[in-house]
Amino acid sequence: MKKFKEEDLILYLYKECSPAIKKNVEEALEEGDIELTERLNILKRTMRQLDKLKLESPSKLSLKTILQYADKSVRKR
Numbered sequence: 001m002k003k004f005k006e007e008d009l010i011l012y013l014y015k016e017c018s019p020a021i022k023k024n025v026e027e028a029l030e031e032g033d034i035e036l037t038e039r040l041n042i043l044k045r046t047m048r049q050l051d052k053l054k055l056e057s058p059s060k061l062s063l064k065t066i067l068q069y070a071d072k073s074v075r076k077r
Helices: 006-013 019-030 034-052 060-076
Strands: none
Touching: 006 019, 006 034, 019 034
């Protein structure tokens, strides 16, 4: 049983992984790796939940504060 990093599994689900990772994941799934199947199902469920979240833009005050901080940081260099 091959161990996969969470990052690799996320890339696999988004179809952004390397061909080698894709091949390894699919081989493990074909071999019936139950732990991998469960991990992928949890990640898929998490992705669906994140897609449902209503994201809001930061307030204008927050953006202004961040930009002022960045400006001060650049000027110090």
